[in-house]
Every structure is written in structure tokens, then in C-alpha cells.
Amino acid sequence: MNRALFSLLASFRRAPLFWFGVTVVLCVFVCAVLAPWIAPYDPNLQHLNDKYAPPSDMFWLGTDALGRDVFSRLIYGARISLWVGFVAVGISISIGVALGLLAGYFRGWLDEAIMRFVDVMLCFPSFFLILAVVAFLDASIFNIMVIIGLTSWMGVARLVRAETLSLREREFVAASRLAGAGTLRILCLHILPNALGPVLVSATLGVAGAILTESALSFLGIGAEIPTASWGNMLMDGREAMGVAWWLSVFPGLAILLTVLSYNLLGEGLREFFEPERRG
Amino acid sequence: MTNASLGRVLRRLAKKLLWLLLVFFGITLISFWVIHLAPGSPTDLETTMNPLADAEARQKLEAFYGLDQPLPVQYVNWVSRLVRLDFGNSMSSDPRPVMDKIMECLPLTVSMNLIALLLTLIIAIPIGVKAACRPGGLFDRASTLAVYIGFAMPGFWLAMLLMMQLCINWQLLPLSGLTSLNYDQLGPWDKFLDLSKHLALPVFIYTFGSLAGMSRFMRSSMLEVLRQDYIRTARAKGLPEGRVIWRHALRNALLPLITLLGLSVPSLIGGSVIIESIFALPGLGQLFYDAVLSRDYSLIMGSLVLGAVLTLAGNLLADLCYGLADPRIRSANMIGQTVEIRASGGAA
Numbered sequence: 001m002n003r004a005l006f007s008l009l010a011s012f013r014r015a016p017l018f019w020f021g022v023t024v025v026l027c028v029f030v031c032a033v034l035a036p037w038i039a040p041y042d043p044n045l046q047h048l049n050d051k052y053a054p055p056s057d058m059f060w061l062g063t064d065a066l067g068r069d070v071f072s073r074l075i076y077g078a079r080i081s082l083w084v085g086f087v088a089v090g091i092s093i094s095i096g097v098a099l100g101l102l103a104g105y106f107r108g109w110l111d112e113a114i115m116r117f118v119d120v121m122l123c124f125p126s127f128f129l130i131l132a133v134v135a136f137l138d139a140s141i142f143n144i145m146v147i148i149g150l151t152s153w154m155g156v157a158r159l160v161r162a163e164t165l166s167l168r169e170r171e172f173v174a175a176s177r178l179a180g181a182g183t184l185r186i187l188c189l190h191i192l193p194n195a196l197g198p199v200l201v202s203a204t205l206g207v208a209g210a211i212l213t214e215s216a217l218s219f220l221g222i223g224a225e226i227p228t229a230s231w232g233n234m235l236m237d238g239r240e241a242m243g244v245a246w247w248l249s250v251f252p253g254l255a256i257l258l259t260v261l262s263y264n265l266l267g268e269g270l271r272e273f274f275e276p277e278r279r280g
Numbered sequence: 281m282t283n284a285s286l287g288r289v290l291r292r293l294a295k296k297l298l299w300l301l302l303v304f305f306g307i308t309l310i311s312f313w314v315i316h317l318a319p320g321s322p323t324d325l326e327t328t329m330n331p332l333a334d335a336e337a338r339q340k341l342e343a344f345y346g347l348d349q350p351l352p353v354q355y356v357n358w359v360s361r362l363v364r365l366d367f368g369n370s371m372s373s374d375p376r377p378v379m380d381k382i383m384e385c386l387p388l389t390v391s392m393n394l395i396a397l398l399l400t401l402i403i404a405i406p407i408g409v410k411a412a413c414r415p416g417g418l419f420d421r422a423s424t425l426a427v428y429i430g431f432a433m434p435g436f437w438l439a440m441l442l443m444m445q446l447c448i449n450w451q452l453l454p455l456s457g458l459t460s461l462n463y464d465q466l467g468p469w470d471k472f473l474d475l476s477k478h479l480a481l482p483v484f485i486y487t488f489g490s491l492a493g494m495s496r497f498m499r500s501s502m503l504e505v506l507r508q509d510y511i512r513t514a515r516a517k518g519l520p521e522g523r524v525i526w527r528h529a530l531r532n533a534l535l536p537l538i539t540l541l542g543l544s545v546p547s548l549i550g551g552s553v554i555i556e557s558i559f560a561l562p563g564l565g566q567l568f569y570d571a572v573l574s575r576d577y578s579l580i581m582g583s584l585v586l587g588a589v590l591t592l593a594g595n596l597l598a599d600l601c602y603g604l605a606d607p608r609i610r611s612a613n614m615i616g617q618t619v620e621i622r623a624s625g626g627a628a
Contacts (some may be wrong), residue, residue, distance in 0.1 A: 017428070116299075120306030123588040123595075125538035125551030128568060132580050133314055135572040194531075212434055216554050220434050220569070239440055245447045253437035268428075 018269030020104035024262035032078040039072035052228045052245045062247035064237050070247060074255055080230040081259060084145050084214040085207035091149025093156055093203050100160025101187050105168055115161070118154045126151045130213065131222070139222045141214075141230070148210050156202055163195035197274030204267035208260045215256050231256050303495060303592060311584040312355050315577055325376075345371060345577075358581070367582035372574050378582040381567060385502070387561035390459070393548050394478060396486030397541070400494050403487070408498025409530060415503060423495065430492030435551065439558050446481070454478050456560040488549060490544060497540050502533040508623045535606055542598025546591045563594050 012019050031038055040060075047053075047067035055062045061070040103114040129151050130144075137143045167173060168191065176190055217223040218232025219239075226233060231252040238248030342348045361368060367378035386493065411420040447455045454460065459513075460474050476527065506529055514524045552565030560566075564583065571579035 017425075025447070114301055116306065119299075119303050120310060120588075123303065123307055123546065123591045124310070124584065125546040125548075125550035125587045125591065127547075127553055128584055128587050129314065131553065131569065131572050132584060135575065135580075136315070208432065215434055216436060219434075220554065220557060228516075235434075235437060235440065240445050242440065246444060249437075249440050249444060253434060253440070256434050256437065257432050261428055262433075264428055264431055 015192070015269055015272075016028060017265045020271075021262040021265030021269060024258055025266055028259050028262075029082065030073045031081045035075050036081060037070075039075045041069040041072045043073045043076040044068060044227050053239065054245070055247055059184050061251045062245065064234075064245070064248055065241060070234070071253055073234060074231070074251060076229045077231045077234060077252065077255065078259075080141060080224050080228065081211045081214065081256075083150065084141065085210045085263070087145040087146035088152065088210040088214075089206040090155040090195070090202050091146060092206060093199065094153075095150070096156025097160050097192070098155035099153070100157040101164055101191065103157070104161040104164025105183070105187060105191065107165075114157070118157055121154050124151075127213070127216070130217070131220075134217065134222050139225065141228070142224055143225045144214060144217060145210075148213050152206060156199060156206075157272065159198055159202060160195055163198065164191055166192045167194055197270075201267050201271045201274060204263055204270060208263035208267070211256065211260055211263070285455065300592070300596075302553050304589070307585060307588040307592070308359050309355075311581045311588070312358060314584070315581055316351055316354070353473065354393070367585075368578040370571075370576055370579050372571070372576045372579070381566065382582060382586060385562060385564045385567045388561060389552050389565060392483055392486060392561075392563070393552070395479075396483050396490070397548075398450070399483070399487045400490045401537075404491055404494035405498055405530075405534075407495040409502050409525065409533070411495070411499045411501035412506060412533075413525060415537045421500075423499075427492045427496050430488065431490070435489045436554050436558055438488060439481065439555065443558075453480060456558070458561055478559075482555055482561060485555055486548070486551070490548070493544070494537075494540070498533065498537065501536045502529060505529045505533040508532075534603065536626055538598050538602045538605065542596075545594035548586065549587045549590060556602050 019132055041047075045068065047059075047063060047069070049066060049067070050059065050063050051067045053059050053063040053067070059071065060067050061074065063069055064073075072106065099114050099118075103111040130147050133147050134144060137147075171191055173186060176186055181190075214230070215232035215235065218230045219235050221233070221236055223232050224230035234252035235249065235256075238245070238250075241248050331336060339348070346354060349357075355521045367382070369375050370378050370381055387528065407423055411423045434608075443455060446452045448586055454477055456478075458475070458478055460466075460478075461591070463474055464473065466474060506525075511524060511529055514528045515521070519528075549564065553569050554565070556565040557569055564587075568580070568583045568587075570576075571583065
């Protein structure tokens with residue numbers, strides 16, 4: 001026990017940024033899950049006598065134009081960010097892994113077709129594509145998660161394909177093929193687990209990207225439906241009150257910055273763990 | 281050039297052209313289907329949501345835009361006009377050709393991005409080089425931290441903070457727009473000054489946005505080069521360190537940057553939506569955003585295709601420049617493989 005504690009402390013000192021990331025990510029997670037118990041007020045409760053109240057003992061981070069408590073809304077906003085991050089990345093990883101495995105394992109025309117599709121998708125400015133689709137569907141947070149996922153799988157597909165290309169030539173794959181394992185079994189039980197490290201890294205970085213994209217969309221007013229609190233549409237409110245209430249612009253942005261930063265630090269830490277040879 | 285090598289070059293060229301055609305075809309297909317598979321019709325805003333319009337008006341309108349034909353026919357018509365550079369007419373209340381509208385907005389977006397890109401290079405290259413000279417040193421660690429923060433900083437938030445401080449609190453810069461109200465009465469010098477003041481913040485935000493990635497990339501590219509044998513040779517024969525770094529190493533480390541520049545086109549175009557909307561600048565991003573809000577199908581499809589084709593052009597240009605700058609690539613490279621070659625062969 002002592003030893004485990006010691007090695008944990010040692011790794012704290014070796015990689016302080018990584019552990020900073022872990023801490024913040026965990027905090028945001030706890031906030032999102034326990035939001036109703038942590039938040040001092042209902043996020044949509046309007047304190048009509050306290051519109052634009054500056055940060056104080058009563059409202060830690062102030063209130064907005066409708067007298068809603070910014071701190072409570074920030075805590076509830078963590079839910080949106082987490083949902084978007086995980087659902088979008090879940091979709092993009094699933095598509096990317098499936099297509100990457102297929103392309104890398106079967107090669108030939110299938111590989112050619114999949115990779116040209118990747119080339120095409122990479123040509124689109126993804127924000128354009130997302131905006132175009134969102135405009136025609138209802139701007140609901142669910143649609144946005146799906147669309148971010150559908151437009152961000154290309155990197156993972158390339159990564160998994162490259163891993164698969166080299167893994168399929170390895171002895172243990174040949175051995176399991178000789179032992180009579182089916183294609184599906186080889187792909188899922190032998191190749192995929194060995195490619196999981198880099199996938200995990202890009203998933204972590206992907207969560208950061210998805211959170212940023214969602215906040216940008218909400219900032220433009222086509223993200224989370226009002227009055228649901230999301231960090232992005234809180235910033236939109238802040239923009240309208242820019243000369244009046246600085247706290248509306250500062251705190252939600254700080255939340256986005258810290259969260260995205262932490263996921264990135266987490267991802268970089270994992271990268272060093274999984275691919276020590278590619279450091280720096 | 282011998283016959284055999286000429287044949288090889290021609291074959292490679294043909295392959296590249298085929299790739300280009302294929303990708304272009306894919307781009308048009310996706311741009312078209314993304315819009316047309318979505319629920320609703322472009323005429324919704326004028327018919328279903330307009331109590332005065334009846335079913336007949338809707339039919340007329342759809343016939344006017346050619347929307348009554350089956351989708352594949354619409355697609356073929358659209359593409360055949362597209363290759364003649366005819367993007368169709370805008371479906372909004374301002375029914376000029378899409379091409380005209382885009383061409384009106386493109387110069388602003390492109391020039392802002394070019395200026396920002398130039399600034400980014402000027403700042404990012406020295407930072408990356410200096411960080412790579414002593415990896416793990418104080419400067420390296422400080423710049424790494426700054427890079428992480430830069431990656432995570434939402435551009436629109438930074439823009440808001442700066443607007444709040446510089447434009448509202450200190451009144452140093454104008455809040456938004458491209459020109460002041462009295463722009464037409466100004467002399468040429470004052471006009472330039474007015475324009476620069478309006479564009480200073482947007483260009484700064486663009487620059488900040490690509491700074492982190494660029495300096496990080498420069499650092500790792502430089503580290504890679506500094507590991508090479510010829511750098512050891514250069515040091516061993518007694519060249520001063522400055523000369524080794526800034527001449528021998530830097531020139532080789534700059535090569536991969538060309539590819540990165542090509543790859544950054546789509547994110548720059550995508551980023552223009554939000555920056556231009558914050559600063560109310562009449563560029564491509566703003567045009568696209570308005571088109572999306574008013575469901576202007578032809579303008580949306582046109583911008584999507586244009587954005588993708590610009591990206592394609594950026595990639596091709598990067599490949600071409602890479603080939604020109606690095607003779608080894610000229611004989612070995614095929615489009616899209618530049619990065620792999622660099623990764624396996626190093627930049628020796």
C-alpha cells in the first residue's frame with residue numbers, strides 16, 4: 001500500500017501536467033453527475049430582483065440578464081459538454097475503428113474505396129459541413145453530437161488502418177489464422193486490442209475537440225436548445241452583455257479552456273505511456 | 281530524361297489526375313446529398329411558413345428552381361453546371377449568381393488568412409527552433425505549456441475578452457465591421473489605417489489560433505532533424521552552433537511545414553465562420569453562415585464545394601512545393617504520401 005502510494009507520488013512529480021488533467025477531468029465529471037446536489041440554485045430559476053448581479057457571497061459567479069445563477073448554470077453546463085464529448089467521440093471512434101480495420105485487413109479495392117472516402121471527407125472544412133447539416137435538422141444537442149461524430153472519424157480510420165496493416169503481418173495473427181480463427185475473431189480479439197493504445201489517445205483528444213466544436217456552435221446560437229445551460233450559449237449571452245457584465249463572458253470561457261486543456265493533457269500523457277518512442 | 285523515367289512521370293501524373301477526379305466527384309456527391317437528404321425543402325421558408333402561399337405557388341417555385349425533378353437528375357444538372365463554374369443563382373431574396381456572391385467575399389477571407397499565416401510563420405518558427413535546441417529546458421517547458429493553453433483556448437472567447445478590454449474599456453480599436461462610417465471621405469493613408477484598425481483583432485485571433493499547432497510542429501520537426509547524422513557531422517567539423525541550427529538544420533526542418541500548411545486550409549476556412557460572425561466582417565464565413573440560416577441551398581452547396589476544392593488545391597500546392605523543395609521526393613512521391621515518406625525516411 002505504501003509502495004503504491006509512493007509510486008503514485010513519483011508519477012505526480014514526473015508528469016504533473018498529466019495529473020493536473022486527470023484531476024480536472026474527474027472534477028468536471030463529478031460536477032456533471034452530481035449537478036443537482038452541488039449547484040446552489042436551479043440553473044433556470046430567475047432571480048428577477050438580481051439581474052446582472054456581480055459575483056458576491058450569494059451568487060458566487062454573478063447572475064445573467066434573467067437573474068439566473070452563473071455558477072449553477074456552469075455546473076449544469078458540464079453535463080452538456082460531457083455528453084457531447086463522449087457521444088460524439090463514441091460515434092467517431094466506432095466508425096473510424098470499423099473502417100480502419102476493414103481497410104487495413106482486407107486491403108485491395110475495399111481499402112482503396114474507404115481511403116478515398118477518407119480523402120474526400122478530409123477536404124471539407126468540417127465546421128462548414130456541420131453547420132450545413134445542423135441548419136436543416138432541428139438544432140438539438142442530440143443532433144449536434146451525432147453530426148460532430150459523423151464528421152470527425154477520419155483520423156481514427158487512418159490510424160487504425162496503419163496499425164492493422166502492420167499487425168496483420170505479425171506471427172501471432174498468422175498463428176491464430178492457422179489455428180482456424182475466423183476473420184471477425186482475428187480482427188476483434190487479436191488486432192484491435194493491439195491497436196487500442198493510439199485509439200484511446202485520439203479518443204481523449206477527440207473529446208476536447210468535440211467540446212470546443214459544440215461550444216462554438218452554441219455560441220453561434222445553433223447548439224444546445226435554450227434555456228438548457230451550455231458553456232457555449234452562456235458565452236452567447238455574455239456577448240450580448242459585454243460592456244455590462246464581464247463575469248458572463250469570463251467564467252464560461254474559463255470552464256471551456258480548463259476542460260479542453262485537461263483532456264488534451266490527459267491525451268498527451270496517455271500518448272507518452274503508449275508510444276514512448278514517439279515522445280516530443 | 282530517359283524514356284523509362286518519362287513514362288514513370290506520366291504514369292504518376294495520370295494516377296494523380298485520376299485521384300483528383302475521384303475526390304472531386306466525391307466532394308460534389310457529399311455536398312449535394314448532405315443538403316438534399318435533409319428533411320424539408322428549400323422553398324419551405326417561402327411556402328409552408330408563409331400563410332399566403334398555397335400549394336400551387338409552391339409547385340411553381342419548385343419548378344422555377346428545378347426542384348420538381350428527381351434527385352439524380354438534379355444532381356447531374358448541378359454538376360454539369362458546376363464544371364462550367366456556374367454555381368447557379370442564390371435562392372435568397374438577393375438572387376444573384378452564387379459565384380458572384382462568393383467572389384465578393386473571398387478576397388477578404390483569403391487575405392486575412394494569408395496575413396495571419398505569414399505572421400504565424402514568423403512567430404512560430406523561432407519559437408519551435410528555440411524550444412528544440414534545448415528540449416526539457418526552461419524555454420521548452422514554458423513554450424510547451426503555452427502551446428497547450430493555445431490549443432485549448434476557444435478563439436471566440438479570446439476575441440470576446442480582447443473586445444471587452446481593447447474596444448469597450450480602453451476604446452483603442454473599433455468593435456466590429458470592416459470600415460468606419462466615414463470611410464469614403466478619408467484619404468488613402470487614413471483609409472489604410474482605418475482598415476488595419478478594423479482588421480487588427482481578427483488577424484490576431486487567426487494568428488493565435490494556428491500559432492500553437494505550428495510552433496509545436498516546428499519543434500518536433502526540428503528535433504527530428506537534429507538527430508540526423510549530418511548534423512553531427514556539421515558539429516564535428518567545428519561549425520558554430522548557430523550556423524548548424526539556423527542554416528543546416530532549419531532548412532531541412534522547414535520542409536514538413538509545407539505539408540502542414542496545405543493541411544491547415546480546411547480549418548482556416550471553417551474558423552472563418554465564427555471569427556467573421558463575431559467581428560461582423562463580410563467574408564466567406566459570414567456568407568456561408570447567412571446562407572445556412574436562410575436555407576439558401578445553392579449558396580450552401582456552392583460554398584461547400586468551394587471550401588473543399590480550396591482544400592484540395594492547398595494539398596496539391598503543398599505536394600508540388602514539397603517536390604520542388606526536396607529533390608528526393610520528386611522521384612518517389614505520389615500525392616498524399618508525402619507525410620509517410622517523411623516519417624519513414626527522416627528529412628536527411
